Amino acid sequence: MEGNSYYIFLDNHNQIVDQQNAKYTYSNMVRSIHSSLSTENTAINYLVELTACWTVFMILSGIYMxxxxxxxxxxxxxxKFQKWHAIVGLIIAIPMLILVFTxxxxxxxxxAKINQISTAYPQLGQTQLVANPPKSEANEIPWALRQKAAPQSEGGGHHGSMAM
Structure with missing residues:
Protein backbone atom coordinates (compact mmCIF):
# COMPACT_ATOMS: atom_id res chain seq x y z
CA MET A 1 0.00 0.00 0.00
CA GLU A 2 2.91 2.35 0.71
CA GLY A 3 4.56 1.62 -2.65
CA ASN A 4 7.29 -0.56 -1.13
CA SER A 5 8.42 -3.91 -2.49
CA TYR A 6 8.72 -6.82 -0.11
CA TYR A 7 10.42 -10.19 -0.21
CA ILE A 8 7.97 -12.76 1.12
CA PHE A 9 9.20 -15.98 2.75
CA LEU A 10 6.89 -18.99 2.58
CA ASP A 11 6.90 -22.32 4.40
CA ASN A 12 6.27 -25.74 2.83
CA HIS A 13 2.50 -25.12 2.84
CA ASN A 14 2.80 -21.73 1.07
CA GLN A 15 1.94 -19.82 4.23
CA ILE A 16 3.70 -16.49 4.83
CA VAL A 17 6.41 -16.95 7.44
CA ASP A 18 8.10 -13.57 7.20
CA GLN A 19 8.55 -10.57 4.97
CA GLN A 20 11.39 -8.13 4.38
CA ASN A 21 11.25 -4.67 2.90
CA ALA A 22 13.37 -4.87 -0.28
CA LYS A 23 14.60 -1.33 0.33
CA TYR A 24 16.55 -2.47 3.39
CA THR A 25 18.40 -5.44 1.92
CA TYR A 26 22.18 -5.26 1.76
CA SER A 27 22.38 -5.04 -2.05
CA ASN A 28 19.69 -2.36 -2.33
CA MET A 29 21.25 -0.26 0.44
CA VAL A 30 24.67 -0.43 -1.25
CA ARG A 31 23.04 0.52 -4.55
CA SER A 32 21.37 3.50 -2.87
CA ILE A 33 24.65 4.66 -1.32
CA HIS A 34 26.51 4.26 -4.61
CA SER A 35 23.97 6.03 -6.77
CA SER A 36 22.54 8.86 -4.68
CA LEU A 37 24.06 8.80 -1.17
CA SER A 38 20.70 7.41 0.08
CA THR A 39 18.83 10.65 -0.69
CA GLU A 40 16.71 9.37 -3.62
CA ASN A 41 17.05 12.80 -5.22
CA THR A 42 17.73 13.01 -8.97
CA ALA A 43 19.83 16.20 -8.76
CA ILE A 44 22.10 14.67 -6.11
CA ASN A 45 22.23 11.50 -8.19
CA TYR A 46 23.78 13.45 -11.10
CA LEU A 47 26.12 15.39 -8.79
CA VAL A 48 27.43 12.13 -7.31
CA GLU A 49 27.94 10.79 -10.83
CA LEU A 50 29.76 13.93 -11.96
CA THR A 51 31.98 13.76 -8.88
CA ALA A 52 32.75 10.10 -9.59
CA CYS A 53 33.76 10.84 -13.18
CA TRP A 54 36.00 13.72 -12.10
CA THR A 55 37.51 11.46 -9.46
CA VAL A 56 38.50 9.00 -12.18
CA PHE A 57 40.04 11.87 -14.18
CA MET A 58 42.00 13.17 -11.18
CA ILE A 59 43.30 9.70 -10.24
CA LEU A 60 44.39 8.91 -13.80
CA SER A 61 46.09 12.30 -14.23
CA GLY A 62 47.87 11.82 -10.87
CA ILE A 63 49.10 8.38 -11.91
CA TYR A 64 50.26 9.84 -15.23
CA MET A 65 52.27 12.55 -13.46
CA LYS A 80 60.78 13.76 -0.82
CA PHE A 81 57.33 15.17 -0.01
CA GLN A 82 56.15 14.74 -3.61
CA LYS A 83 57.24 11.11 -3.45
CA TRP A 84 55.31 10.52 -0.22
CA HIS A 85 52.29 12.30 -1.69
CA ALA A 86 52.50 10.04 -4.74
CA ILE A 87 52.79 6.86 -2.65
CA VAL A 88 49.85 7.74 -0.40
CA GLY A 89 47.82 8.82 -3.43
CA LEU A 90 48.53 5.56 -5.21
CA ILE A 91 47.47 3.54 -2.16
CA ILE A 92 44.20 5.48 -1.93
CA ALA A 93 43.62 5.48 -5.72
CA ILE A 94 43.18 1.73 -6.12
CA PRO A 95 40.22 1.25 -3.72
CA MET A 96 38.78 4.58 -4.87
CA LEU A 97 38.75 3.44 -8.51
CA ILE A 98 37.10 0.17 -7.52
CA LEU A 99 34.43 2.08 -5.59
CA VAL A 100 33.78 4.47 -8.47
CA PHE A 101 33.66 1.79 -11.16
CA THR A 102 31.27 -0.38 -9.13
CA ALA A 112 21.59 3.95 -18.50
CA LYS A 113 24.43 4.16 -21.05
CA ILE A 114 26.07 0.97 -19.74
CA ASN A 115 22.68 -0.78 -19.85
CA GLN A 116 22.11 0.44 -23.41
CA ILE A 117 25.49 -0.97 -24.52
CA SER A 118 24.91 -4.27 -22.72
CA THR A 119 21.52 -4.78 -24.36
CA ALA A 120 22.82 -3.79 -27.80
CA TYR A 121 25.81 -6.15 -27.53
CA PRO A 122 24.75 -9.01 -25.21
CA GLN A 123 27.79 -11.13 -26.12
CA LEU A 124 30.03 -8.69 -24.18
CA GLY A 125 28.71 -9.83 -20.82
CA GLN A 126 28.00 -13.48 -21.54
CA THR A 127 29.76 -16.19 -19.67
CA GLN A 128 30.80 -19.36 -21.44
CA LEU A 129 27.97 -21.23 -19.71
CA VAL A 130 25.36 -18.83 -21.11
CA ALA A 131 26.90 -18.87 -24.59
CA ASN A 132 27.17 -22.69 -24.70
CA PRO A 133 24.64 -24.23 -22.30
CA PRO A 134 25.09 -27.90 -21.48
CA LYS A 135 23.00 -30.30 -23.57
CA SER A 136 21.60 -33.56 -22.32
CA GLU A 137 20.48 -36.61 -24.24
CA ALA A 138 17.91 -39.07 -22.89
CA ASN A 139 20.57 -41.74 -22.38
CA GLU A 140 22.72 -39.37 -20.31
CA ILE A 141 20.28 -39.11 -17.39
CA PRO A 142 22.11 -40.63 -14.40
CA TRP A 143 19.09 -42.10 -12.60
CA ALA A 144 20.76 -44.44 -10.11
CA LEU A 145 23.56 -45.23 -12.58
CA ARG A 146 20.96 -46.21 -15.21
CA GLN A 147 19.76 -49.12 -13.07
CA LYS A 148 16.22 -47.72 -12.71
CA ALA A 149 13.82 -45.87 -14.98
CA ALA A 150 13.39 -42.12 -14.63
CA PRO A 151 10.77 -41.15 -11.98
CA GLN A 152 7.24 -40.50 -13.24
CA SER A 153 4.70 -37.96 -11.97
CA GLU A 154 1.70 -39.31 -10.11
CA GLY A 155 -1.88 -38.40 -10.98
CA GLY A 156 -1.36 -37.28 -14.55
CA GLY A 157 -1.57 -33.53 -13.79
CA HIS A 158 1.31 -31.07 -13.66
CA HIS A 159 1.37 -31.11 -9.87
CA GLY A 160 0.28 -34.70 -9.48
CA SER A 161 -2.26 -35.35 -6.75
CA MET A 162 -1.63 -32.34 -4.50
CA ALA A 163 -4.34 -31.66 -1.94
CA MET A 164 -5.80 -28.20 -2.25
Whole structure:
Protein backbone atom coordinates (compact mmCIF):
# COMPACT_ATOMS: atom_id res chain seq x y z
CA MET A 1 0.00 0.00 0.00
CA GLU A 2 2.91 2.35 0.71
CA GLY A 3 4.56 1.62 -2.65
CA ASN A 4 7.29 -0.56 -1.13
CA SER A 5 8.42 -3.91 -2.49
CA TYR A 6 8.72 -6.82 -0.11
CA TYR A 7 10.42 -10.19 -0.21
CA ILE A 8 7.97 -12.76 1.12
CA PHE A 9 9.20 -15.98 2.75
CA LEU A 10 6.89 -18.99 2.58
CA ASP A 11 6.90 -22.32 4.40
CA ASN A 12 6.27 -25.74 2.83
CA HIS A 13 2.50 -25.12 2.84
CA ASN A 14 2.80 -21.73 1.07
CA GLN A 15 1.94 -19.82 4.23
CA ILE A 16 3.70 -16.49 4.83
CA VAL A 17 6.41 -16.95 7.44
CA ASP A 18 8.10 -13.57 7.20
CA GLN A 19 8.55 -10.57 4.97
CA GLN A 20 11.39 -8.13 4.38
CA ASN A 21 11.25 -4.67 2.90
CA ALA A 22 13.37 -4.87 -0.28
CA LYS A 23 14.60 -1.33 0.33
CA TYR A 24 16.55 -2.47 3.39
CA THR A 25 18.40 -5.44 1.92
CA TYR A 26 22.18 -5.26 1.76
CA SER A 27 22.38 -5.04 -2.05
CA ASN A 28 19.69 -2.36 -2.33
CA MET A 29 21.25 -0.26 0.44
CA VAL A 30 24.67 -0.43 -1.25
CA ARG A 31 23.04 0.52 -4.55
CA SER A 32 21.37 3.50 -2.87
CA ILE A 33 24.65 4.66 -1.32
CA HIS A 34 26.51 4.26 -4.61
CA SER A 35 23.97 6.03 -6.77
CA SER A 36 22.54 8.86 -4.68
CA LEU A 37 24.06 8.80 -1.17
CA SER A 38 20.70 7.41 0.08
CA THR A 39 18.83 10.65 -0.69
CA GLU A 40 16.71 9.37 -3.62
CA ASN A 41 17.05 12.80 -5.22
CA THR A 42 17.73 13.01 -8.97
CA ALA A 43 19.83 16.20 -8.76
CA ILE A 44 22.10 14.67 -6.11
CA ASN A 45 22.23 11.50 -8.19
CA TYR A 46 23.78 13.45 -11.10
CA LEU A 47 26.12 15.39 -8.79
CA VAL A 48 27.43 12.13 -7.31
CA GLU A 49 27.94 10.79 -10.83
CA LEU A 50 29.76 13.93 -11.96
CA THR A 51 31.98 13.76 -8.88
CA ALA A 52 32.75 10.10 -9.59
CA CYS A 53 33.76 10.84 -13.18
CA TRP A 54 36.00 13.72 -12.10
CA THR A 55 37.51 11.46 -9.46
CA VAL A 56 38.50 9.00 -12.18
CA PHE A 57 40.04 11.87 -14.18
CA MET A 58 42.00 13.17 -11.18
CA ILE A 59 43.30 9.70 -10.24
CA LEU A 60 44.39 8.91 -13.80
CA SER A 61 46.09 12.30 -14.23
CA GLY A 62 47.87 11.82 -10.87
CA ILE A 63 49.10 8.38 -11.91
CA TYR A 64 50.26 9.84 -15.23
CA MET A 65 52.27 12.55 -13.46
CA UNK A 66 53.72 9.94 -11.08
CA UNK A 67 54.95 7.86 -14.00
CA UNK A 68 56.09 10.89 -16.01
CA UNK A 69 58.22 12.31 -13.18
CA UNK A 70 59.54 8.86 -12.22
CA UNK A 71 59.03 9.80 -8.57
CA UNK A 72 59.10 6.26 -7.22
CA UNK A 73 62.62 5.70 -8.60
CA UNK A 74 64.15 9.03 -7.62
CA UNK A 75 66.13 9.53 -4.42
CA UNK A 76 66.15 13.33 -4.64
CA UNK A 77 65.72 14.89 -1.19
CA UNK A 78 63.97 17.92 -2.68
CA UNK A 79 61.19 15.69 -4.08
CA LYS A 80 60.78 13.76 -0.82
CA PHE A 81 57.33 15.17 -0.01
CA GLN A 82 56.15 14.74 -3.61
CA LYS A 83 57.24 11.11 -3.45
CA TRP A 84 55.31 10.52 -0.22
CA HIS A 85 52.29 12.30 -1.69
CA ALA A 86 52.50 10.04 -4.74
CA ILE A 87 52.79 6.86 -2.65
CA VAL A 88 49.85 7.74 -0.40
CA GLY A 89 47.82 8.82 -3.43
CA LEU A 90 48.53 5.56 -5.21
CA ILE A 91 47.47 3.54 -2.16
CA ILE A 92 44.20 5.48 -1.93
CA ALA A 93 43.62 5.48 -5.72
CA ILE A 94 43.18 1.73 -6.12
CA PRO A 95 40.22 1.25 -3.72
CA MET A 96 38.78 4.58 -4.87
CA LEU A 97 38.75 3.44 -8.51
CA ILE A 98 37.10 0.17 -7.52
CA LEU A 99 34.43 2.08 -5.59
CA VAL A 100 33.78 4.47 -8.47
CA PHE A 101 33.66 1.79 -11.16
CA THR A 102 31.27 -0.38 -9.13
CA UNK A 103 29.02 2.61 -8.49
CA UNK A 104 28.77 3.94 -12.05
CA UNK A 105 26.62 1.08 -13.45
CA UNK A 106 24.01 1.85 -10.78
CA UNK A 107 23.94 5.60 -11.45
CA UNK A 108 21.37 7.52 -13.45
CA UNK A 109 23.14 8.71 -16.59
CA UNK A 110 26.12 6.37 -16.90
CA UNK A 111 24.11 3.37 -15.70
CA ALA A 112 21.59 3.95 -18.50
CA LYS A 113 24.43 4.16 -21.05
CA ILE A 114 26.07 0.97 -19.74
CA ASN A 115 22.68 -0.78 -19.85
CA GLN A 116 22.11 0.44 -23.41
CA ILE A 117 25.49 -0.97 -24.52
CA SER A 118 24.91 -4.27 -22.72
CA THR A 119 21.52 -4.78 -24.36
CA ALA A 120 22.82 -3.79 -27.80
CA TYR A 121 25.81 -6.15 -27.53
CA PRO A 122 24.75 -9.01 -25.21
CA GLN A 123 27.79 -11.13 -26.12
CA LEU A 124 30.03 -8.69 -24.18
CA GLY A 125 28.71 -9.83 -20.82
CA GLN A 126 28.00 -13.48 -21.54
CA THR A 127 29.76 -16.19 -19.67
CA GLN A 128 30.80 -19.36 -21.44
CA LEU A 129 27.97 -21.23 -19.71
CA VAL A 130 25.36 -18.83 -21.11
CA ALA A 131 26.90 -18.87 -24.59
CA ASN A 132 27.17 -22.69 -24.70
CA PRO A 133 24.64 -24.23 -22.30
CA PRO A 134 25.09 -27.90 -21.48
CA LYS A 135 23.00 -30.30 -23.57
CA SER A 136 21.60 -33.56 -22.32
CA GLU A 137 20.48 -36.61 -24.24
CA ALA A 138 17.91 -39.07 -22.89
CA ASN A 139 20.57 -41.74 -22.38
CA GLU A 140 22.72 -39.37 -20.31
CA ILE A 141 20.28 -39.11 -17.39
CA PRO A 142 22.11 -40.63 -14.40
CA TRP A 143 19.09 -42.10 -12.60
CA ALA A 144 20.76 -44.44 -10.11
CA LEU A 145 23.56 -45.23 -12.58
CA ARG A 146 20.96 -46.21 -15.21
CA GLN A 147 19.76 -49.12 -13.07
CA LYS A 148 16.22 -47.72 -12.71
CA ALA A 149 13.82 -45.87 -14.98
CA ALA A 150 13.39 -42.12 -14.63
CA PRO A 151 10.77 -41.15 -11.98
CA GLN A 152 7.24 -40.50 -13.24
CA SER A 153 4.70 -37.96 -11.97
CA GLU A 154 1.70 -39.31 -10.11
CA GLY A 155 -1.88 -38.40 -10.98
CA GLY A 156 -1.36 -37.28 -14.55
CA GLY A 157 -1.57 -33.53 -13.79
CA HIS A 158 1.31 -31.07 -13.66
CA HIS A 159 1.37 -31.11 -9.87
CA GLY A 160 0.28 -34.70 -9.48
CA SER A 161 -2.26 -35.35 -6.75
CA MET A 162 -1.63 -32.34 -4.50
CA ALA A 163 -4.34 -31.66 -1.94
CA MET A 164 -5.80 -28.20 -2.25
Missing amino acids: LVRKKLLKSNNKVL GLPWSGFMG
